[in-house]
Amino acid sequence: MSKVDARIAEVKSFFRNNDTVLGYRKLMDCVIDRQDLDIYNEVISLTDWKEKHPNEEKELIERSLQILDRVSKIPVTEYDTNKPLVIGKKLIKSYGYKRFKLGPISIKIHKGEVYGLVGENGNGKTTLLRLLAKELKHNSGSLDFEFDNSYDSDYDLRTNLVYIPQRTQKWYGSLKDNLKFVLSSYGVSPEENETRVLMMIARFGLWNYKHLKWSELSSGYKMRFELARTMLRQPELLLLDEPLANLDVLAQQVILEDLKSLCNSINNPVALILSSQQLYEVEKISDKVIYLKNGQYKDNKEEQVEDENQLIVEIDCNADREKLLSIFEGLQLNKLIFNGGIYVGYFDETTAFHEVLQVLGHHEIDVTYTRNITKSTRRFFVS
Amino acid sequence: MKKFIYNTNQYLLERFPNIWNTKIVWMLGISAIIHLVFYILGFIALSNVETLHKKRNVDIFFENGSIFFSILISILLIVIWLTQMFKNNGFKNFYPTSKYKLFLQFVYYFIIVFVSCTFYFSYMFGLKHYINLTYDDDVFVEEVNNANKAAVFLSHNLNDYMINHRKYPSPYDTIYCETNSGLVDGRFTYLEYYDKSYQFYTLRKEIIDFKDVYSNENIQKKGYVYFITSDSTRTYYYKENVVDIKDLHTSYQTFPLSFNEYSYEAEPSYFNFSNAFYKLKNGNDNDYSEFEFDYLSTYPYQKKKNSIERAIRNKSNHDLLLENDATKIKNTLETFLSYCSKYNIETNISVETWYNIINTGPEYKVKALIGQSKPIKGEFQFAEERTALEEYIDEITTNYYIKSEDLETAFKNIDTIKNYTVINGSIHVFLWIAFSLSILIFCFRISNLRTFIFSIIAGVVLFLFTLLIIAIYGYLVKGDFSEYFAMYLTLIISTIVLIIPLFYKDKFRKLLVGVCLNLTIAGFIPYVLLILAIITSHQSDYCRSLVFEERDCFVLLNDIGFVTTSVFLFVSALVFMYFYASIIKQWRALPEQ
Numbered sequence: 001m002s003k004v005d006a007r008i009a010e011v012k013s014f015f016r017n018n019d020t021v022l023g024y025r026k027l028m029d030c031v032i033d034r035q036d037l038d039i040y041n042e043v044i045s046l047t048d049w050k051e052k053h054p055n056e057e058k059e060l061i062e063r064s065l066q067i068l069d070r071v072s073k074i075p076v077t078e079y080d081t082n083k084p085l086v087i088g089k090k091l092i093k094s095y096g097y098k099r100f101k102l103g104p105i106s107i108k109i110h111k112g113e114v115y116g117l118v119g120e121n122g123n124g125k126t127t128l129l130r131l132l133a134k135e136l137k138h139n140s141g142s143l144d145f146e147f148d149n150s151y152d153s154d155y156d157l158r159t160n161l162v163y164i165p166q167r168t169q170k171w172y173g174s175l176k177d178n179l180k181f182v183l184s185s186y187g188v189s190p191e192e193n194e195t196r197v198l199m200m201i202a203r204f205g206l207w208n209y210k211h212l213k214w215s216e217l218s219s220g221y222k223m224r225f226e227l228a229r230t231m232l233r234q235p236e237l238l239l240l241d242e243p244l245a246n247l248d249v250l251a252q253q254v255i256l257e258d259l260k261s262l263c264n265s266i267n268n269p270v271a272l273i274l275s276s277q278q279l280y281e282v283e284k285i286s287d288k289v290i291y292l293k294n295g296q297y298k299d300n301k302e303e304q305v306e307d308e309n310q311l312i313v314e315i316d317c318n319a320d321r322e323k324l325l326s327i328f329e330g331l332q333l334n335k336l337i338f339n340g341g342i343y344v345g346y347f348d349e350t351t352a353f354h355e356v357l358q359v360l361g362h363h364e365i366d367v368t369y370t371r372n373i374t375k376s377t378r379r380f381f382v383s
Numbered sequence: 384m385k386k387f388i389y390n391t392n393q394y395l396l397e398r399f400p401n402i403w404n405t406k407i408v409w410m411l412g413i414s415a416i417i418h419l420v421f422y423i424l425g426f427i428a429l430s431n432v433e434t435l436h437k438k439r440n441v442d443i444f445f446e447n448g449s450i451f452f453s454i455l456i457s458i459l460l461i462v463i464w465l466t467q468m469f470k471n472n473g474f475k476n477f478y479p480t481s482k483y484k485l486f487l488q489f490v491y492y493f494i495i496v497f498v499s500c501t502f503y504f505s506y507m508f509g510l511k512h513y514i515n516l517t518y519d520d521d522v523f524v525e526e527v528n529n530a531n532k533a534a535v536f537l538s539h540n541l542n543d544y545m546i547n548h549r550k551y552p553s554p555y556d557t558i559y560c561e562t563n564s565g566l567v568d569g570r571f572t573y574l575e576y577y578d579k580s581y582q583f584y585t586l587r588k589e590i591i592d593f594k595d596v597y598s599n600e601n602i603q604k605k606g607y608v609y610f611i612t613s614d615s616t617r618t619y620y621y622k623e624n625v626v627d628i629k630d631l632h633t634s635y636q637t638f639p640l641s642f643n644e645y646s647y648e649a650e651p652s653y654f655n656f657s658n659a660f661y662k663l664k665n666g667n668d669n670d671y672s673e674f675e676f677d678y679l680s681t682y683p684y685q686k687k688k689n690s691i692e693r694a695i696r697n698k699s700n701h702d703l704l705l706e707n708d709a710t711k712i713k714n715t716l717e718t719f720l721s722y723c724s725k726y727n728i729e730t731n732i733s734v735e736t737w738y739n740i741i742n743t744g745p746e747y748k749v750k751a752l753i754g755q756s757k758p759i760k761g762e763f764q765f766a767e768e769r770t771a772l773e774e775y776i777d778e779i780t781t782n783y784y785i786k787s788e789d790l791e792t793a794f795k796n797i798d799t800i801k802n803y804t805v806i807n808g809s810i811h812v813f814l815w816i817a818f819s820l821s822i823l824i825f826c827f828r829i830s831n832l833r834t835f836i837f838s839i840i841a842g843v844v845l846f847l848f849t850l851l852i853i854a855i856y857g858y859l860v861k862g863d864f865s866e867y868f869a870m871y872l873t874l875i876i877s878t879i880v881l882i883i884p885l886f887y888k889d890k891f892r893k894l895l896v897g898v899c900l901n902l903t904i905a906g907f908i909p910y911v912l913l914i915l916a917i918i919t920s921h922q923s924d925y926c927r928s929l930v931f932e933e934r935d936c937f938v939l940l941n942d943i944g945f946v947t948t949s950v951f952l953f954v955s956a957l958v959f960m961y962f963y964a965s966i967i968k969q970w971r972a973l974p975e976q
Contacts, residue, residue: 095976135974136974137974137976155969161477172469173470177396180393181396181403184396184398184403185478185480186478190394193396194393
């Protein structure tokens, strides 16, 4: 089954299992891939109907599947994501003598992939993003972009590099006008402008918020509008600095899922690099995690070599160290670190995570939180 | 209305993002309405005829508070526009744009600012249209002509009726009347009236080349009564022979004998009156023609014109008086009084009374005077000793009055406004105000607040630094070169500022390049002007070094004049902005650090 068919089948499956919210979002992704304005308009009117009839799920599914049928008949050319979009070689950025220095970093960014940029504050995440966005000039190394859209000036290059800083600017005037302004600036025809804007509004779940003012929006919706505006620019490279800051857990998940699926577009994929402190959420959607410490790049897979043959478990509980050491005696515990709030246990590779859970349960330890972080960059933060 | 605004906005937003973003359509619409309001204000400003009695109505915009209203509206408009326009900035967000679109943005700013600060012109158009509609050209000319005909009977000032004012018949228009008692030659015939003396002379000419005017011989030239300068010569006029008026009159057969009998008397007569009540500008937009050049004029054309005009008026008065037709004279007076009524001119005289004042016999001697304003009741004690003539004037001044000065002012106002060119040189002032403001707005739009403020500070610092260096140079080096030093130093500093964004933008921090970029945009016109000034200085110096005959050389700024310079600079500015837009784009794309 081709990737295209698999996507269609996935959406059908969601609807059959009554996962209408997710299914509807995935349907819209399939529609956006087709770039067919007639179907856009159908989805827009269905979205309008859906918001007016929130309880008529059955009809929504039926109408959605009808659209999906039409969508499945439109051929989509799959984009070749093997070619790297950005190639950075031995990039170094220094802020001056004896001041913070980032790199050397070598990096290859491909379209359709999500790169999670993690690290403690002050370790160069924003610097790396700004380097890639050409907001900062690297002191040495090379940085090349292989965009599909040709450009003949640095300004045109930067129109393809969409960087959203942590603190975004306030929007003035009508939200919809702001979105339409993007498209008209990019030369989208008047006939398509409204349709494309409404489609993106629908895709980011902003239908009922499109008439509000910026000041009336919560942080989550502000970020969604920001992303909607960004995606309208059809960027090839998207650089997001802490897009999840100030968002609740649910909003974080929704935004990450949205980003992931928009970046994985079949015919118009986007290379996405996002920095965040939400390790679990970022790792969940990222194809690759870039961990920065003191300006140095640590690849997740490289670091794993050091930590291989170990099971690393993070435990938050009210038991003291002696108690834990005694109960883990039979589990080949190599070391137990307490960082003030959380214990991190390093076990032999023969020990399985479920055995650790079993021991904790057996000794009735009041565990608030535990996680196997063997393959997570989380282990760099807690060690 | 709301729907119309929404639909228009959407139409513009989808098709012309630059136009939507700059709000130019709405700004032009609102400005057009305000221009219409100012037009109406101008139109009604002189609707009360008495306002015409006030001098220089053409400046009413500056005198009745309209200017403050206009400035207030302009500031409000521009501020509101800026708050609306600053809402979206595609350039800062790296939305695609071309140098042409960037240039267009600037042009839109300029148009908006220009239209928002030129309400003066609409006001003046209103004023002019009102005057043109209310006072028909032909009717107005007829009124002035009729007033000029009646002016001979406005015996306000006895001096206007003295013999020295006679310009008709010939050769009164060419001979010179000496009125200075000290210069009257007692050996020859002269006329007397009270303490005044009048002696007529023929004139002889001495013509010299203009280049010799300032020679040692000529510079101390004395004894002439006046001179006339033309392009290549200067003619000095000297008194030659005394003319006996009595002899003169008898030799003119066209003159009635009865007239001859009295004409050599110095007694004031209506026959002598040659002044105009009001002289039409006839398309001449300046006030110079209103000055009485007469014999003292050094401008041959005006002297000639004035002499001829006076002679014609004098003849016209003569003809009317010689006719001695009471009905005709009364009609003239009646017409004048009807204008007084039309223009609300204060008077207490009737046609009959007025006619009785002037009807003093066929010689039409002035035996009573009419006041120019309402007499103030009560007696006055004059501290100074009064001459016999002054006492006589008091004696013959009646209680009748006509505030003819108000009518003259009204005529002058109407005539001035009719001849006023609304779109005149002042448009260049507005043009450059609008240009400067739009440059500032553009600089702010393409850079950011930080760069913008730094640019202002850097501009001030550079200016003070240059002044300091010039002052030190001037103190240390004595000589005439400080002007050139100042100009060349400014040129060098400006050139450095200019070339940084052009050639070295990668070598410096973006902030510094941005400051230079803003200074270049704001300073380009002064830079071009500086180059022109340097060329002009060199040309002037070269010209001064030549001998006098060769001094007719080309000096750039002096010869091309203000308007040409202004137009040249403006076109240069537009061309510069168009090409510089690509440099602005390059700067915007530079990394921050």
